[in-house]
Structure formats: structure tokens, C-alpha cells
Amino acid sequence: MIHKIGILTSGGDAPGMNCAIRAVVRAGLHYGLEVYGVMDGYRGLVEGGENIFKMDRSSVSDIVNRGGTVLGTARLREFKEESVRQIAVNNLRKTGIDALVVIGGDGSYMGAKKLTEMGIDCVGLPGTIDNDIASTDYTIGFDTCLNTIMYCVDHIRDTTESHQRCAVIEVMGNHCGDLALFSGIAEGAEMIITPDHPIPEDEIISSLKKMYEAKRKRAVVIVSEKIYPDINAFAARIQEQTGFETKAEVLGRVQRGGSPSAFDRILAARMGAYAVDCLLAGKGGICIGMVNNKIVDYDIYEALKLPRDKHISMLRLVDILN
Numbered sequence: 129m130i131h132k133i134g135i136l137t138s139g140g141d142a143p144g145m146n147c148a149i150r151a152v153v154r155a156g157l158h159y160g161l162e163v164y165g166v167m168d169g170y171r172g173l174v175e176g177g178e179n180i181f182k183m184d185r186s187s188v189s190d191i192v193n194r195g196g197t198v199l200g201t202a203r204l205r206e207f208k209e210e211s212v213r214q215i216a217v218n219n220l221r222k223t224g225i226d227a228l229v230v231i232g233g234d235g236s237y238m239g240a241k242k243l244t245e246m247g248i249d250c251v252g253l254p255g256t257i258d259n260d261i262a263s264t265d266y267t268i269g270f271d272t273c274l275n276t277i278m279y280c281v282d283h284i285r286d287t288t289e290s291h292q293r294c295a296v297i298e299v300m301g302n303h304c305g306d307l308a309l310f311s312g313i314a315e316g317a318e319m320i321i322t323p324d325h326p327i328p329e330d331e332i333i334s335s336l337k338k339m340y341e342a343k344r345k346r347a348v349v350i351v352s353e354k355i356y357p358d359i360n361a362f363a364a365r366i367q368e369q370t371g372f373e374t375k376a377e378v379l380g381r382v383q384r385g386g387s388p389s390a391f392d393r394i395l396a397a398r399m400g401a402y403a404v405d406c407l408l409a410g411k412g413g414i415c416i417g418m419v420n421n422k423i424v425d426y427d428i429y430e431a432l433k434l435p436r437d438k439h440i441s442m443l444r445l446v447d448i449l450n
């Protein structure tokens with residue numbers, strides 16, 4: 129039976145992480161557990177001391193609407209080394225913490241799995257804007273980020289249309305195309321270019337040229353990050369070869385922050401409470417997902433082996449709707 133649990137956020141921050149922290153703390157307290165926060169991800173766990181502190185109900189008051197993570201987040205490459213993880217395990221044991229909830233992406237999941245193998249039961253929650261975790265339909269933060277992208281693209285469209293321009297808009301997603309795919313569909317983008325749906329440049333140019341010649345008022349091209357090393361040069365080639373005056377826009381970190389959407393808050397609340405249920409049931413080395421609107425858990429190694437193109441079939445909408 130566990131008595132004390134810890135919670136940390138790791139990897140890139142995402143809106144809704146605070147809601148997940150709140151859910152874990154409140155659920156833990158509800159079931160009579162002591163709950164400890166760990167500052168700055170695995171780095172705080174290794175440094176120990178004041179980075180590991182007891183939380184109460186009020187520690188998570190008024191954070192439900194805040195973006196980012198009140199526990200801070202970090203990346204600690206050395207956590208891949210067993211000797212470094214052993215320091216973390218010792219720090220947890222010193223405080224009497226038996227189990228840990230880790231909110232982060234797939235890298236953080238690996239850390240959680242390896243800690244479990246060293247005797248600390250860990251449960252991973254998918255906290256990342258990228259939606260690049262296959263064991264859940266949606267990650268915490270994705271919906272908020274998507275709405276932020278939509279807000280930005282709506283604004284860009286207004287000016288793009290007024291000037292009969294082409295806008296090439298680069299969105300985040302790491303190596304996952306979901307942010308581009310979903311925002312492209314939500315915006316009725318003329319073209320969507322993602323890692324799962326790369327379009328040869330000559331095809332892009334000839335399609336946009338046809339649109340220009342057909343007097344299309346504007347063209348919006350949504351592109352996943354990490355596809356074009358120089359997005360401005362890509363936009364310049366489009367302008368040169370199609371007739372469209374073309375501007376590149378890199379939305380950047382504005383996409384990461386902001387108050388979480390209702391969807392992300394509720395997803396985080398459901399997953400956080402479920403994570404505590406799992407720890408109380410003696411489970412470890414697992415991660416939580418939402419599949420077909422049910423909250424489920426997977427072994428972390430199994431989860432990381434699942435195919436990542438869970439929403440690829442939505443690409444057909446691009447052809448049908450344009």
C-alpha cells in the first residue's frame with residue numbers, strides 16, 4: 129500500500145499541465161495520501177532538497193486556468209544514466225515517496241519506466257502540445273495549442289485575402305503533423321504539408337500557380353515545423369514561380385502558452401484522477417491515455433511501439449473540402 133506520492137512535469141511545457149497537477153494532488157489527498165511536488169522535472173528529483181516539497185489543497189488553488197506549469201520543467205540528459213537515476217531514487221526514498229506521477233512526453237515516459245524498474249512505481253500522463261503520443265487520441269495541451277494556432281491563422285487570413293497573397297504558416301508539432309493537419313482543416317487551408325503528408329515542391333508550386341491563375345483570393349499553406357530548413361526561402365520560391373505575393377509566418381512559442389481550453393482542463397482532470405487510481409491499485413510503468421473517450425492505461429514500452437499516424441485518415445478531408 130502506498131502512502132506518499134510525488135508529482136513532476138518534464139520535457140516541454142503544455143497548457144493543461146497545471147490542471148493535471150491539481151487533479152493528482154486533489155485526488156491523492158482525497159484518498160488520504162501525502163502528495164509531494166517536485167520542481168523542474170527529473171533535475172529537481174536528482175538535486176533533491178527543497179525541490180521536493182509537501183503539497184496541500186491550497187498548493188494547487190487558482191492554477192486551473194494558468195498555462196505553463198507551476199512545478200517548472202526541465203530536460204536532464206544525464207537521467208538516461210542509471211547512476212544518475214539512482215540518486216533520484218535515493219532522494220525519493222529519503223522522503224518516503226513510494227510512487228510518482230510524471231507529466232510529459234515520450235522521453236519523460238522512458239524516464240518513468242526506468243524509475244519503475246528501479247523500484248518506484250511511476251505513471252505517465254501525456255502532457256505535450258505535439259499530440260505525438262500514440263497511446264492517447266489527444267495529449268494534454270494539444271487542443272489549447274490548436275485553438276491558439278486558429279486564432280493566429282484567422283488574423284493572418286484577413287490580411288492575406290485583402291492583398292490576394294499566399295501565406296505559408298509554420299506551426300509546431302515536433303515530428304508529428306497533427307497540429308498542422310487539424311489547424312489546416314479548421315482553417316480550410318489550401319494546402320497542408322506534414323511529415324506524414326509531404327508534397328513535392330513542384331506539385332506545391334503548380335497547384336498554387338493554378339489557384340493564382342484562377343484568381344483565388346488567397347492561399348493558406350500550413351506547414352509542420354522541421355520540414356523546410358528555411359521557410360522564407362521556400363516562400364520566396366513560391367512567389368517567384370506562382371505569381372502570388374507570398375509571406376512566410378513562423379508562429380513560434382506563442383503556440384505553447386496561454387490559458388488551457390475546457391477540453392484540455394477536463395482531459396487533464398480525468399487523467400490525473402485516473403493516474404492516482406492506478407497507483408493505488410499497485411500499477412507502475414504505465415501511461416494514461418484517452419481512447420474513444422475512455423481513459424485507459426498502457427504499459428509504457430507497448431505505448432511507445434504503437435504507430436504514430438493515428439489521425440492520418442483525416443487527410444482525405446483536405447481533398448474533399450477544398
Ligand code: ATP
Pocket residue numbers: 138139140141170202203204205206207208209232233234235236237238239240242255256258
Ligand atoms: P516533449 O514531447 O515536450 O519534448 P519529452 O518528455 O518527450 O517532452 P524529452 O526531452 O525527450 O521531452 O525528455 C524529457 C526528459 O526525460 C529528458 O530530459 C530526460 O531527463 C528524460 N529522458 C528522456 N529519455 C530518457 C531515457 N531513454 N531514459 C531515461 N530518461 C529519459
